[in-house]
Structure formats: C-alpha cells, structure tokens
Amino acid sequence: xxxxxxxxxxxxxxxxxxxxxxxxxxxxxxxxxxxxxxxxxxxxxxxxxxxxxxxxxxxxxxxxxxxxxxxxxxxxxxxxxxxxxxxxxxxxxxxxxxxxxxxxxxxxxxxxxxxxxxxxxxxxxxxxxxxxxxxxxxxxxxxxxxxxxxxxxxxxxxxxxxxxxxxxxxxxxxxxxxxxxxxxxxxxxxxxxxxxxxxxxxxxxxxxxxxxxxxxxxxxxxxxxxxxxxxxxxxxxxxxxxxxxxxxxxxxxxxxxxxxxxxxxxxxxxxxxxxxxxxxxxxxxxxxxxxxxxxxxxxxxxxxxxxxxxxxxxxxxxxxxxxxxxxxxxxxxxxxxxxxxxxxxxxxxxxxxxxxxxxxxxxxxxxxx
Amino acid sequence: xxxxxxxxxxxxxxxxxxxxxxxxxxxxxxxxxxxxxxxxxxxxxxxxxxxxxxxxxxxxxxxxxxxxxxxxxxxxxxxxxxxxxxxxxxxxxxxxxxxxxxxxxxxxxxxxxxxxxxxxxxxxxxxxxxxxxxxxxxxxxxxxxxxxxxxxxxxxxxxxxxxxxxxxxxxxxxxxxxxxxxxxxxxxxxxxxxxxxxxxxxxxxxxxxxxxxxxxxxxxxxxxxxxxxxxxxxxxxxxxxxxxxxxxxxxxxxxxxxxxxxxxxxxxxxxxxxxxxxxxxxxxxxxxxxxxxxxxxxxxxxxxxxxxxxxxxxxxxxxxxxxxxxxxxxxxxxxxxxxxxxxxxxxxxxxxxxxxxxxxxxxxxx
Numbered sequence: 192x193x194x195x196x197x198x199x200x201x202x203x204x205x206x207x208x209x210x211x212x213x214x215x216x217x218x219x220x221x222x223x224x225x226x227x228x229x230x231x232x233x234x235x236x237x238x239x240x241x242x243x244x245x246x247x248x249x250x251x252x253x254x255x256x257x258x259x260x261x262x263x264x265x266x267x268x269x270x271x272x273x274x275x276x277x278x279x280x281x282x283x284x285x286x287x288x289x290x291x292x293x294x295x296x297x298x299x300x301x302x303x304x305x306x307x308x309x310x311x312x313x314x315x316x317x318x319x320x321x322x323x324x325x326x327x328x329x330x331x332x333x334x335x336x337x338x339x340x341x342x343x344x345x346x347x348x349x350x351x352x353x354x355x356x357x358x359x360x361x362x363x364x365x366x367x368x369x370x371x372x373x374x375x376x377x378x379x380x381x382x383x384x385x386x387x388x389x390x391x392x393x394x395x396x397x398x399x400x401x402x403x404x405x406x407x408x409x410x411x412x413x414x415x416x417x418x419x420x421x422x423x424x425x426x427x428x429x430x431x432x433x434x435x436x437x438x439x440x441x442x443x444x445x446x447x448x449x450x451x452x453x454x455x456x457x458x459x460x461x462x463x464x465x466x467x468x469x470x471x472x473x474x475x476x477x478x479x480x481x482x483x484x485x486x487x488x489x490x491x492x493x494x495x496x497x498x499x500x501x502x503x504x505x506x507x508x509x510x511x512x513x514x515x516x517x518x519x520x521x522x523x524x525x526x527x528x529x530x531x532x533x534x535x536x537x538x539x540x541x542x543x544x545x546x547x548x549x550x551x552x553x554x555x556x557x558x559x560x
Numbered sequence: 561x562x563x564x565x566x567x568x569x570x571x572x573x574x575x576x577x578x579x580x581x582x583x584x585x586x587x588x589x590x591x592x593x594x595x596x597x598x599x600x601x602x603x604x605x606x607x608x609x610x611x612x613x614x615x616x617x618x619x620x621x622x623x624x625x626x627x628x629x630x631x632x633x634x635x636x637x638x639x640x641x642x643x644x645x646x647x648x649x650x651x652x653x654x655x656x657x658x659x660x661x662x663x664x665x666x667x668x669x670x671x672x673x674x675x676x677x678x679x680x681x682x683x684x685x686x687x688x689x690x691x692x693x694x695x696x697x698x699x700x701x702x703x704x705x706x707x708x709x710x711x712x713x714x715x716x717x718x719x720x721x722x723x724x725x726x727x728x729x730x731x732x733x734x735x736x737x738x739x740x741x742x743x744x745x746x747x748x749x750x751x752x753x754x755x756x757x758x759x760x761x762x763x764x765x766x767x768x769x770x771x772x773x774x775x776x777x778x779x780x781x782x783x784x785x786x787x788x789x790x791x792x793x794x795x796x797x798x799x800x801x802x803x804x805x806x807x808x809x810x811x812x813x814x815x816x817x818x819x820x821x822x823x824x825x826x827x828x829x830x831x832x833x834x835x836x837x838x839x840x841x842x843x844x845x846x847x848x849x850x851x852x853x854x855x856x857x858x859x860x861x862x863x864x865x866x867x868x869x870x871x872x873x874x875x876x877x878x879x880x881x882x883x884x885x886x887x888x889x890x891x892x893x894x895x896x897x898x899x900x901x902x903x904x905x906x907x908x909x910x911x912x913x914x915x916x917x918x919x920x921x922x923x924x925x926x
Contacts, residue, residue: 443922447923447924448923452924452925455925458919458924458925459912459919461922462915462918462924463866465863465918465922466863466867466870467867470838470839470842470863470867471838473841473842474837474838474841477841477845490837494834497834498838544827546830547827547831548823548826548830550830550833550834551820551826551827551829554830554833555806555820555833556806557806558810558818558820558821559821560822
C-alpha cells in the first residue's frame, strides 16, 4: 500500500495545483467534473473498478486509504460518486455491451448517472414503487414519478426501477432499466430543501419510450440487480463514524480554547458526545479491521448507521444552542445551516425507524409487525 | 501485568470454554441457592474458575504461579462471570487486590502474596474504593496502625487478608492487613447486589504492613483498571439481559401476536442491541490499552466506564419494562442482574463522575 499512496501523492502534487490554477476557486459542477476527469484518467477515482474497466482492482482498505489521502490534500469532492460507486458496478455485472460501454464515460463524467428509486408513495417501502414500464413492441412505455434523485439536475442517464409485473409479489415485479435523461417524456425538477439547497430532483415520466434493449439484468429481477454495490460501500458507515469522532474532538478543542467557559450543563453535554463519539469511532475501526482481515460485516452497518445518525444530529443541535441568538439571526449562518441539514441524518439512506426495525427483525429475529 | 498476549481468536475460544463451564456450574438456580445459603461464595464455581481454569491467576506473572496475561484476557473472564452472576470474589481478589500488589512495585510482596492468589487458594479483599481519604495512619516501630473505615469492601467475609489504601504523613500508602488482626470490625452491609456481599470494615489501630512506597500514581492506574473491569462486568450482564428481553419478546403473546412484533418493544430491543455492541467495542478497546501508557489507560477507562455506566442500567431497566409485570417479581432473574449492574455502575466512578473527569481533561471546565 505504501507504494500506491506514494504514487498517489506524486500524482496529487502535480494534478491538484494544475486544477486549482485552471479553476481559480470555482467549485461549480463543471469544475468538479474536470477534477473527476483528471482523477479517473489517473485511475484514482476509479481505483475500485476491475482493471479491465479502467480501474486498479483495489480492495476496500486501499480505496479508503486513497480517499483519506485525497481528503488530507483538500482535493475537491468527486461529483459523480453515484455513478462511480453504485451504477457502474451494476452495469459491469449485469449490463449488455452498450450498457457496459457507459462505464468509462461514467469515470470521465461524459456521462453522469442518477438512480430513479424512491417515489412520493414509496420511500421506506421502496418495493411498493408504482412507476410503470409497459412493453409495447420493442419499447418500454414509462409512466410515473421518482423523487429524491441525487444528481437528478445534472444527470445525463438514469438507472431506473420500474414495475413491469403488477401481478407479482411486490419485490418480484420490478425491472431495472437504463435510459437517457433526454428521452422525450422525461421531465426533471429540483427539490428545494429546508436548508435552501437543491441537491435532489423529482423526475416525471409521461409516456416516455425506452428500447426494451435497455433492460438491465433479467426482466422482473430489478430488485436483485440493484442490490449490487462494491464491497467498500459497506465500509462507508465506518468512515462516517471516524469522521464524526474527529468532528466532535475538534469542536471540543475549539470550545476549550474559548475565553468564556461554557456552562456546566453544556460542558456535560459535550463530554457525553465525546464519550459516544469515541465509542462510535471504536466500532467503526473494528468494522474496518474486520473488512481488512477479509471478514464480512454483519450488524455493524446498521448499528453504526443508527448511532451515527442520532449522534450527529445531537451535535448539530448543541452547536445551534451554543450559537444562541446569533444562530437565529443569521449572524452565525453555519450553526443554522448545520442544524437544518442535520434533520436528514436520521432520514436519508434508511430512516432510523427502519434501521431499528431491521436490527429487530433480521439481527434479533423478532417477529415482523 | 502485560498487554494482551493472546489473539482475538484465542480469546473467543477462552470465552467459549468459560461460558460453557459457567452455564453448567452457575445456572440461575445455583446462584439463587448460594444467595440463600448466606455464605457469599459458590465454592465449587470458584474452584472451577479460579483454580481449574486458572482465571484467578490471569493477571499474575508466570514466575508467581499465574498465567502471565493481561486485561484483555481478564475482561473476557469478568464478562462471562457477570453474565452467569457467579457468586465468586473474582473482582476484588483476582483483579483489584492482585493488581494493587503488583502496582506497588514491591517484589517481596509479590513473591509472598501472589502465588496464593494465583490458584484461588487465598482470597484477598480490596479496601480502597474511596481512595485513600478516609483512613489516617500512625506509625509505630515496625508496623503501621490503621484507623478509619472503608465502605463497600466486596466479599470482605471471605478474605484472609485486606489490601487497604490509606493516607500516611508522606502521601498515599498501600497496606496488607491480616484478616484476623486485632482491631478489625467487619460489619456486613445490606448490599443491593445479592451475588456479591459487601461490608463496612473499620480499623481501630489495626496493624498493617506497608508495601511499596508512594501509592498515589499506582492508585490512579488501579482505578483505571477498576473502571475497565467493572465495564467488562456491565457488558456481560447487559448482553445476557438483552437476550432475556428478546427471548421474552419472541414468546410472550398479547393481542394475538408476540409482543416483539410491536414496534415499541422491537425498537427498545434494537436500542439495547446497539448499546451492547457499543459497549463491546469500548471494553475491547480499553482492555487492549498498553498498561504502561497511563495517559491512554486513564482516558480510555473514563470513556468506557462513562458509556457502560450510563447504558447498562438503562438496559437492565428496559429489560424489566419489556417483561411487564413479571419483570417486577423476585422470581424473575432481571432484578438479580439489575442489582449487579447498579453496583458496578457506581464502583470507581459512575457516568457523571467519569464525564466530570473527562470535562476537566478536555479543558471544558475551569
């Protein structure tokens, strides 16, 4: 691994200043895409991909180490993560020739992919989705609506989950279909969030026609097809755990340097967070050790997600309360932004209520509701 | 005491054999009958654990007849014995007294006392939970006279000797006191934990032999180990409590279905699981800290104890809650664990005390 990271550092020492000079502080979508293009050309953004698809075929720990080094250099955020980590592996595994040809273009950002999964009526209960794909000759005719589509506004393509057999049990009547976002009948609108941001889109389908050849994987097997991700995706929560521990340590360090000591109640609250963050970090490291020694994490993923979500929300809460009046008058914009944004921590990527159901049902074996 | 000498796989095997042994030697029925006997000791289980399985000598170097292992291995033993609520003096004799003697640095004392502790033939009780502050000491020619009282002396009635932490004119000292020395008054307390009797031990000019020199720094380390040891017990008890709650949630039916199907119960169980897994990570990490790295030992012991002392009681209480009325009966096992948990919560600093120490360390308090 040392050689790998040494190579990375050499590349970064050259590439990062070039990118910064070119874009001069601009961190717009185009600027970030250019960075990804460069990173993919160097086989860094695509390091987890198999060699035959332009990657390095690296395992979880190596990929995490690369991301760590990138973060330590302050490298810009990769904009096309969903394509790189979720869609591309699925195309590699299940795609036909044309679909697999998208893979290198995903790396270079010539194609930007999103995933059409959640719907207004199908969030936690994703399998109940109702967007319909009816076969008419050699085309699917698609009607319905998707919501919370990450990258939706920028996407050139979508990996869509649609119902193709309404009579089958709900998990078994879904197909995965790839399509161009320019397909007539596809309309994209941004979703404005409570914090003013708009990272997600709604996508409406009105008689959108897509070739049957765009089926991804077997017909009616879409549910299984989309459960494919690269192994190191599981490690994602473990990384989040480590970052939250670091965030809390930094927060406490900053608070300890303030001239005015915080009240004993706030001091106690912060020390509670410290304890929980330290313990969360230990769980994260143990999960990574398990992965590094070839094991498969089991319940760790759910437990860490559950604990991380609630703790990170609590931290944003205490930062907001420490900001006091400044937090509600815009004088301390980051406190308010952090507080509002944190509402999604217990909702996105699996609500805490669902996570607790999963632990109860699948880990503890409790009977279903 | 060394750092971990075993691999994770070896410790897993060790855990397995302890669990196996204790499930046969110390089932609930046995625990209750030992409690009712009033002896405060399950002799057969102590012999099996301490002597046959070598658990009493885990933290004792091989040269003194022990296993030459460390906290990582002892944490497993503490966890499993707490899981079984085995009525044995493991904590006070094989952990606290054993470590106190070694931390004193007194090699003569090690050679004299550790071998008897190593095979479980001798039981010592540690009298120093409140630090050194309650007992004053006066010197006479060769020996010291101890004055004052020590509370919460675990398994005092079983001890052939006491390890007493006391104040001297030149700092904190550690003293060995013979169990039959003059001037000792042992008043059994009405301990909450039925599996581990405690006593108020009063010394009225009792003769003690000082071992080692200034025990101040050693006491700090001992307290750190005490926090880790009680956390390991809290983990073992918590895991068993969670299992009992989950089992009940699967089998108890009301309104036409097992109560575990209802989200309120299910989520409570899931939260228990998350806390147990967190405790496991914390105890595992703290038990592996290099015992020579006193700063890390201190910080990690505060973190692990702060966590376990806060959430183990919650788990015990939640287990009773899941059981409804039956959880409130003497006959149900839950309260036996609750009593152990509440006691371990308090020994060597509860969550609030540990957080207070952390706040100071982190510079959050003036």
